Amino acid sequence: MLVQVPQLGPGALAGAFVHERHLGRADLPRFEGWWSTEAGTRFEMAPVSRPPATVEAWQVSNPPILAMGPVRTSLELFDAVGMPALRERSVRLTGYLERLLDQVTAGRPLTVVTPRDPARRGCQLSVRIGAGSANELTKRLRHEHGVIADAREPDIVRFAPVPLYSTYHDCWWVADALAATVETNR
Structure with a gap:
């Protein structure tokens, strides 16, 4: 209740x-x-x-x-x-973002730490950053790229493609912004 x-x-x-x-x-x-x-x-x-x-x-x-x-x-x-349709879209959208983040994290000090199995997660993906502050990274993502992410200090940045209103383009935007922001820190 x-x-x-x-x-x-x-x-x-x-x-x-x-x-x-x-x-x-x-x-x-x-x-x-x-x-x-x-x-x-x-x-x-x-x-x-x-x-x-x-x-x-x-x-x-x-x-x-x-x-x-x-x-x-x-x-x-x-x-x-309906919740079944939202869950189905959530799995597809989050899976797409996960694949994009896999490309972004390759060769960079970033690791997706959320379980890979969609049955063990919702629509949020957590990325461990190798160096720097999670709060600082989320501030840069927001101010420089318009990406809203969530920080869990010291080193976790969370992204959540919400199935009711997020798009595949939003996921691409997030991955592109993360790659650009991390590149400028190198």
Whole structure:
């Protein structure tokens, strides 16, 4: 079961999975808010929470409507496309990026460290850089080439071709930008 929990940042929604075995367990520590108490007594604002025996016991506040609009729309898109189709595209797109990165890493101080088996990974590929800072490399990729990557210091740069909107051209762009950026560091 999924429940909305406090916002993590400006306009950001958050959710948490709560296993059904935890329902009705008032003894478990959790954040509590006025929406995590029984609906019939919620507006009494009592000093002691009375959580319902449902997933709503973990809900902290009412969902912000403007932030929920994009979430609802994205869920409709996922329903329309379907997870099997997205996974199939993800495997193809990530495999293509992996082949391009194999070409880029050959003869360079770079190594793709993500498992090769698509069943053991999602759409993200991690590349270990031989020298320098992962943060610095991702900053250069963004500022010099418009490539958004994720850094895990000290030496991992992560690329994620998202199947819903990334293209094969995006993958080529990433590989080309990585090769150019690493070449200028030699």
